[in-house]
Amino acid sequence: MGEGSPSCTPPMGAGLPHAPITQQTNVHQEQQKPSWRSIFDDDLQKKMEILPYLPECRGAKVVKIMEEDTIEEVEYWKHSIVGYLVGKRSYFYHISDFLKRIWKTAGNFKLISLPKGFFMVRFDDENTILQRIHTYQGRPMILKRWDKNVNLEKEILGSVPIWVQLFNLPMHCTGNMSIARVCSQFSKPLYPDEATLARERGGFVKVMVEVDVHDELPEVVNVDIHGIECEVFIEYDWKPQLCRKCNGYNHSEVKCPRLKIRNHPQNGLSNRKGNWFHMHREKV
Known part of the structure; x- marks a missing residue:
């Protein structure tokens, strides 16, 4: 090729998209990104769509739960009781095994763990359970009939x-x-x-x-x-060792946790005081 011959190499940038077109293409690609649901097949997507999306709740400062939202759960749990053990908290699976053994004649029931050492049991008929006192390792078991306003606080x-x-x-x-x-x-x-x-x-x-x-x-x-x-x-079988500093059980005043943690709120206890027998009878 001679010095005077025209060059066959196109000038830099010739035949390539301009920068603005490249940006438009990227924006278009961003808009076409698939949602995470689209990676599943249609049958699985239908199974996942159990809960409705409620746009009126989006960004709300206070989300209001309507009475009709709770009807199904109130009906499901209406034959249930909630309870806890007086004294030191026990492992839930220990209590679960114990209750399954002593309540095996009560028919089918479902047992679940709740916060603060409480448990909840759903029966076909809870009345027979509430007609007697139950203890675990000598400690009394406080049982209450469940309703939607039940207070999960341990009484003093x-x-x-x-x-x-x-x-x-x-x-x-x-x-x-x-x-x-x-x-x-x-x-x-x-x-x-x-x-x-x-x-x-x-x-x-x-x-x-x-x-x-x-x-x-x-x-x-x-x-x-x-x-x-x-x-x-x-x-x-068990003695209620009451600490007069915190009204808790199973430790003396000398070993009270409040001596280590000053001015700490009393977790899991309400200010309600009273006779156990009267409280039990009121709940039944």
Whole structure:
């Protein structure tokens, strides 16, 4: 190729799109980006579209839930109870295994965990469960009938139900009136267990009693049987050790967590005080 021949190389930029066209193309490509749903097939997309999009809630400072929004859930949970254990919180799966064992005759039920140590149980019929007192490892289980306004706060109880065992009672002193007299010395007697009621145990009697959480519970009660004095020894499945600093259970005032955390709000406790028996009866 000679020096005077025209060059076959096109000038730089010749035949290429101008910069403004490139920008328009990029904008068009941005608008064509697919949504994440489009990567799934149609059947799966239909299964995912369970919840409606409500544009009136978009950006709202306060989202208002309507009464009709809750009808289905209120109907579903209406035969449910909520409960918790007095004292130290236990692992949910331990409580779950225990309740499944003792309530196996109550028919089908669903058990779920709630915040603050509460649990919730849905029954076909909850009335039979609420007709008796339940304990776990000696500690009372507080059960309430569920409704949409139920308060998930643990009450500060003035009294609690516990199991006690009375030893050294002669066989002729194991009837209801004899047991009631001994238990009334330190508590409000409620009822004996099935073995005691059926006279199937000779070594001791077992009784559910209601005790004041502030009382010192005795280990021995002196009794007079037709002029003969003897000692009745008492064993407790669980004692309510109440801390007067925080109204919590299972620790002394010396070991109260509030000594370490000053002015910390009392988590999981309300200011409601009262007798356990009356509160239980009101809820049932």
